[in-house]
Amino acid sequence: IAVTLYLERRRAYAKKDEELNFGQFARMPTRFPFQKLRECTEGFNKKLGEGGFGSVYEGKLGEERVAVKRLEGARQGMKEFLAEVETIGSIEHINLVRLIGFCAEKSQRLLVYEYMPRGSLDRWIHYRHNNAPLDWCTRCRIILDIAKGMCYLHEGCRRKIAHLDIKPQNILLDENFNAKVADFGLSKLIDRDQSKVMTMMRGTPGYMAPEWLTSQITEKVDVYSFGVVVMELISGRKNIDNSLPEESSHLINLFRGKARDNQLSDLIDKHSQDMLSHQEQVIEMMKLGMWCLLNDGGQRPSMSTVIKVLEGGMSIETTI
The missing domain is CATH 1.10.510.10 (Transferase(Phosphotransferase) domain 1)
Structure with missing residues (x-):
C-alpha cells in the first residue's frame, strides 16, 4: 500500500510539473528539449568537470560551443527550479558566466552555459x-x-x-x-x-x-x-x-x-x-x-x- 501511494504521489507531481505554464516566468532563457542536449553533447561524452550538484559536459549548438551542466539529485520541484533559472537568466555581467538556456523534462534538470576555453x-x-x-x-x-x-x-x-x-x-x-x-x-x-x-x-x-x-x-x-x-x-x-x-x-x-x-x-x-x-x-x-x-x-x-x-x-x- 505504501509503495502504491508513493508511486501515485510521484505521478501526480510529475503531471503537475508537465502542466506548469512556462508563460508565467517572464524572463526565461531558451528552453531546450533533453534529446537536443543529449545530441549536442554526443551523449554526454566529453566531461569538462564535476561538482557537488552535477557534471559539466562540452557540447555544440550550431556553431557555438557550450557547457551543459546536468544536475544530479535535484530535490526541487519544477516550479522552484524554473524560478531559479529565471533569476539566473536575468543576471548579466562581464565577470559572470552567461546562462544560455535550460532543460526541464520530468526528472531531468540541465543548465546550458557559455563555453570557457581555458x-x-x-x-x-x-x-x-x-x-x-x-x-x-x-x-x-x-x-x-x-x-x-x-x-x-x-x-x-x-x-x-x-x-x-x-x-x-x-x-x-x-x-x-x-x-x-x-x-x-x-x-x-x-x-x-x-x-x-x-x-x-x-x-x-x-x-x-x-x-x-x-x-x-x-x-x-x-x-x-x-x-x-x-x-x-x-x-x-x-x-x-x-x-x-x-x-x-x-x-x-x-x-x-x-x-x-x-x-x-x-x-x-x-x-x-x-x-x-x-x-x-x-x-x-x-x-x-x-x-x-x-x-x-x-x-x-x-x-x-x-x-x-x-x-x-x-x-x-x-x-x-
Whole structure:
C-alpha cells in the first residue's frame, strides 16, 4: 500500500510539473528539449568537470560551443527550479558566466552555459597539466575580475546573491585569461532588508568561513572564500594539501604563522620568477587576503571595498 501511494504521489507531481505554464516566468532563457542536449553533447561524452550538484559536459549548438551542466539529485520541484533559472537568466555581467538556456523534462534538470576555453582556474594555479606559471599581471587581473563578479552578485542585483561556493573550480577563464564566476545558480538570495539568513551548511571544506558553524550567514562568507582563493593564486598551491607535512598542509594556518613571523615572502609561488620579482606588490595582495580572512565577518571588507583597494583608490593600512 505504501509503495502504491508513493508511486501515485510521484505521478501526480510529475503531471503537475508537465502542466506548469512556462508563460508565467517572464524572463526565461531558451528552453531546450533533453534529446537536443543529449545530441549536442554526443551523449554526454566529453566531461569538462564535476561538482557537488552535477557534471559539466562540452557540447555544440550550431556553431557555438557550450557547457551543459546536468544536475544530479535535484530535490526541487519544477516550479522552484524554473524560478531559479529565471533569476539566473536575468543576471548579466562581464565577470559572470552567461546562462544560455535550460532543460526541464520530468526528472531531468540541465543548465546550458557559455563555453570557457581555458577551463577552471584550479588547473592553472595547481600545475596539474604541466602548464607554464601565470605571470603577476595576469594573476592581478584574475583577482580583480573575480572581485567584480562577486560585487555584482552582492551589491548590483535587486536581491543580494550569496554564492556560497567560491573556489578555483568555480572560476572559469576565457581564451584571454579573463575570469568569470560560475555556479552561482544554486546560491542563496538575500533580501535587501535582511542582515543575516539561516541556511543549511554548504560549500567546500577549506573555503568556508567560521560563521557557517552557526548556520547564520551573510554575503561575507563569500569574502572569506575569496581570501582563500587569493592566497591559492599567490602561492600556487591548494588550500588543503594532505601530501605535505601536517604543519604545512593547511595553507591559511601556514599563512597566518608566516604573517606573525614577518615571513610572507616564503609563500610566494616559487614556480614563477615574475612573481618573485614583484615581491613587494605580492605581499600587499597577501595583506588584502588577510583582511578578507578575518574570523569576524563584520570586520571583513565588502567586495566593493576590495575593488577600491585593487584599483588603488584605497589603502589597506588606513582601513583595518
